Amino acid sequence: MSRNVGTNKRLRPVFIDEDLVKQLLDWHEARHAIEQAFVAVSNQSREPGARYGDQPVSSQPARTFVQAEGGVLLCMPGFVGQHQLTSGSDERTSTLACKLITSFRKNASVGLPSINGEVFVFSSTTGKLEAIVEANYLTGIRTATASLVATDHLFLRPARASAPDGMVSIQLGIVGCGFQGMMHAVGFVRTQSMARVRTIRLWNRTPARAAQLKELLIEERKKTDSNYSVFVCDTVEDCCRDCDVIVTATGSGEPLVYRSFLKQKVHINAVGAGEYHHAELAQDVYDDCQVYIDHWEGARKELATLRSNIVGEVGEVILRESHPKGASLLPKPDGMSVFQSLGMASEDVTVGRLVYEKHLKAHDRSDRD
Numbered sequence: 001m002s003r004n005v006g007t008n009k010r011l012r013p014v015f016i017d018e019d020l021v022k023q024l025l026d027w028h029e030a031r032h033a034i035e036q037a038f039v040a041v042s043n044q045s046r047e048p049g050a051r052y053g054d055q056p057v058s059s060q061p062a063r064t065f066v067q068a069e070g071g072v073l074l075c076m077p078g079f080v081g082q083h084q085l086t087s088g089s090d091e092r093t094s095t096l097a098c099k100l101i102t103s104f105r106k107n108a109s110v111g112l113p114s115i116n117g118e119v120f121v122f123s124s125t126t127g128k129l130e131a132i133v134e135a136n137y138l139t140g141i142r143t144a145t146a147s148l149v150a151t152d153h154l155f156l157r158p159a160r161a162s163a164p165d166g167m168v169s170i171q172l173g174i175v176g177c178g179f180q181g182m183m184h185a186v187g188f189v190r191t192q193s194m195a196r197v198r199t200i201r202l203w204n205r206t207p208a209r210a211a212q213l214k215e216l217l218i219e220e221r222k223k224t225d226s227n228y229s230v231f232v233c234d235t236v237e238d239c240c241r242d243c244d245v246i247v248t249a250t251g252s253g254e255p256l257v258y259r260s261f262l263k264q265k266v267h268i269n270a271v272g273a274g275e276y277h278h279a280e281l282a283q284d285v286y287d288d289c290q291v292y293i294d295h296w297e298g299a300r301k302e303l304a305t306l307r308s309n310i311v312g313e314v315g316e317v318i319l320r321e322s323h324p325k326g327a328s329l330l331p332k333p334d335g336m337s338v339f340q341s342l343g344m345a346s347e348d349v350t351v352g353r354l355v356y357e358k359h360l361k362a363h364d365r366s367d368r369d
């Protein structure tokens, strides 16, 4: 009997570590993977007869949380069917994966990231585990990219469409300069075809962390041939002042951003999770904005106490752009929009698959099942 009968050709799954993930993942390809995830989830949310046959579908239950002494373990399984790996390609793939990720807030005191995870990628035909992808950087780039995609579809595209030269420039505010704040700031400066970044305002509870991010963004300015200014702000109010786009990425359990800090028209990506997922913005912000989510299934569970006008999923906004039937879900032209980012398994599924496929391409494809 062949040694592989009853097992499979590859004896062990591929392990793709953080350094490799950083080499393999690119902001533009990640964007396509995240758009596919958003669209797959929203296509699936439609009535079966109203689904688009040319778009991906998904299966993604609400994630589970297991509380431990020092933090929490999240289990995030998902399947995305018939998604495109690269923009414009005819090739489709289906991916089954599960991210296991922990959030241990006090890890900074022992020099570790507070969020640590892995994505397990399975064959969607045999169910065999094919790859384990370290998912700290992956979670950073996928979460920042989800905010970039939401910002583009909800705020920048409409702004570009009404700008005489089709160009938009923004003042960006980053409230919380930890790992996610840093990834979001870098994401905005690396993808300036969406909007030129004019100014970046930074606030962090410990100002030294904002100062560190300022240094990094000054380095990025040279690499990206940009000319934005970067300011470290003493207060959240000062950070938000005159911003067009804001990212909140803290662990705060208390409101940090109030309506009076904000311009009339602003887009906020609310990413951080304190005790619950909508703690960073004050009720007077939620009273006056339109909220967009990544997925209803998760929102029903994790945003159950949110009092606001939830318009719908970002993926449904994207689907209606390309298949213009029915009313537009876009924010009111002079209103405030909030992308309430929970984070969802489908994002890790499509980005995990992208990393794995790029790894196979870069190495020996022949070891594939």
Ligand SMILES: NC(=O)C1=CN([C@@H]2O[C@H](COP(=O)(O)OP(=O)(O)OC[C@H]3O[C@@H](n4cnc5c(N)ncnc54)[C@H](O)[C@@H]3O)[C@@H](O)[C@H]2O)C=CC1
Pocket: 103, 108, 113, 114, 115, 139, 143, 176, 177, 178, 179, 180, 181, 204, 205, 206, 209, 249, 250, 251, 252, 253, 254, 270, 271, 272, 273, 274, 341, 342, 343, 344
């Ligand atoms: N929506 C999503 O998909 C994801 C959300 N997250 C959430 O994003 C947040 C940031 O995560 P990371 O940057 O990885 O963590 P990190 O540990 O690198 O940074 C945490 C940040 O929160 C700030 N912070 C903590 N408590 C605060 C308080 N009470 N008031 C003001 N600032 C406070 C810290 O100063 C720091 O800037 C967390 O809440 C995390 O759960 C993380 C990953 C994905």
Ligand SMILES: O=C(O)C1=NCCCC1
Pocket: 074, 101, 102, 103, 115, 139, 273, 342, 343, 344
């Ligand atoms: O979606 C994720 O990944 C996470 N979301 C909330 C905090 C931990 C990681």
